[in-house]
Amino acid sequence: MQTEKVVNHIVDWLKDYATKARVNGFVIGISGGIDSAVTSTLCAKTGLDLLCIEMPIHQAASHVTRAQEHIAQLKRRFPNVSDTRVDLTPVFEEFKTEVSLDGKQATVDMALANTRARLRMTTLYYHAGLLGLLVAGTGNKVEDFGVGFYTKYGDGGVDLSPIADLLKSEVYEIGKYLEVPESIIKAAPSDGLFGDARSDEDQIGASYPELEWAMQMKDEGKTADDFTGRKHEVFKIFMGYNSRNQHKMVPIPICEIPKILR
Template structure:
């Protein structure tokens, strides 16, 4: 895996947020390490008065307490908004059979709407919490948790976010907890991805950043080729999530005078 000068990385992140967030930021705080890291960096960059945390649970569980811990340890303003009535209203009025994935997407998009409603009303921006591991594998909801004005962690792998979190004082219990999007009870990121973040990041770095051949990656990491192919499939299958909608071009149909 690549080696970073983490002290300089933290400085760059803080400078970036200070530059783009002059009017203040709104951050969705889930109780996980990514959102906690963004909240800590934003507070360091802007001061607690210009950071608003929104805690938006569907399930009332330990994640809510962890999210409160983040906000209260930083001294930032925060709101707890239970999204269950909103999501359940969608479910009741759509008159559709929704599986867990479809319902989870509605949850993520509901949170996005709430984040932007607060940002718009306050004249602030939405600071996203996606990391590079999620971005490259498409492990996010399009127009949901993948939507933000700026995403400070978007070029940092999950394992790198953990290192940063340790250095800037994110509570240990949050750094060490199993990553989860909180879309259903017992859900974990690594179960859904079908691979640990530690191995995922090693493969992604070689596959995407270095452009290594799959055979060489498998040999270097001493893993089955199927693991590399699984990650490649995640990357290729989620390409549409990483770009704006496309349509046909018409330059060749312009009628010349």
Template sequence: MKTTKVISYIVNWLNDYLKNSNTKGFVVGVSGGIDSAVVSTLAAQTGEPVLVLDMPIHQSEDQVTRAREHIKFLTEQYKNVSGKTINLTTTFEALKSDLHADESHEKNNLSLANTRSRLRMITLYYYAGLNNYLVCGTGNKIEDFGIGFFTKYGDGGVDISPIADLLKSQVFEIARELHISESIQKAKPTDGLWTDERSDEDQIGASYPELEWAMKVHENHKATDFTGRERKVFEIYDRLNRLAQHKINPIPVCQIPKELLH
């Protein structure tokens, strides 16, 4: 990958989109992870106003530390960037109480994990609305178009997606070029939605390099073409991809026959 040219391309794309949308800047949620660190830095390089939000909900200390260190890095390097920490833990707990959430069931826990993501989306759009900013998505190609590893109307609720055409390995390449902190680059990828700090690989059952391989071969192969670990990874990718079609594809619209409308 021509990393420096890709960076310039994304920054120019962001600037062009902002200009054509008649908005004034960008808002990005940062988690202490690689994707949000890259997106927020790319947005910062536009020279336009950027608001970076850290929104912990029962977050582990290392995640919070990385997010705040990244905000510090951005605000010191770019005069157009401002940062804010909004602890949503109390809000989340109040909602759980109102919902009478029973955390003894796994399905309920998944719903609550997704609720964390949706609370952050609400917060991002609150500040976007106040400032006439665009909400920048932080999903990569594997997450957004491979296995649907995002929350519908949570981290999937965005205005623009600067890195959704990049594989995770390519995001890491850009991170190195942008001098993203070593602590972020070395951290295990995680969605940060669980109290037990499970990683993305723990949840998915495969690493991002494995998923990138599966995405590459998926269209022209079937599981029986492979054996051992490759077959297992292919089956994981295939199953998640099928389950995620309702996320990956546009919302279905019931098209009413014209003769019924007149």
């Protein structure tokens, strides 16, 4: 990958899109992970306004520390960067008092995890509306179009997706080029939706390098029967997520009314 040229291409694309949309810049949620760090740095490089928002909900201390380190670095490097912190923990806890928590614990836990992401999306759009900003998404290609590892109308609810055509390995390459803090480069990827330090790999059952491989194999028309051992297992994991999450990757289905019924 021609890293410098890719960076310049994304920055130019962001600036052109914002200019045509007649907005002041971007707002982005900072999680302490590589995707939000890279996306926010790319947005900052446009020279347009960038508002970075921390939105903790019972967040793991390591995530908070990395997020704050990254925001501090961005503000030192770019005069167009500002930040704010919105503690959504009380909002989340109040929400829980108003809904039923009956059901299988795993199902309830997942529903609440997705609720965290949707509360953050609402917060981002509130600030975007106040300040005339676009909500910049942080999803990469493997998450958005491979396994669908994001929350529909949560972190998937954005105005534009600067890094959605980049594999996770490419995001890391760009992160190093952009001098993202080493603590973020070294941290295990995590969505941070459960209030602990569990990683994406813990949840999915495969690492991002493995998922990238499986995504390539799918594109080449391979099936699980073409592999044995760990490769067979990883391919089945990938295809399971890819199949179950197609509803996130395709446009919302519309019931079209036949002309004969009009």
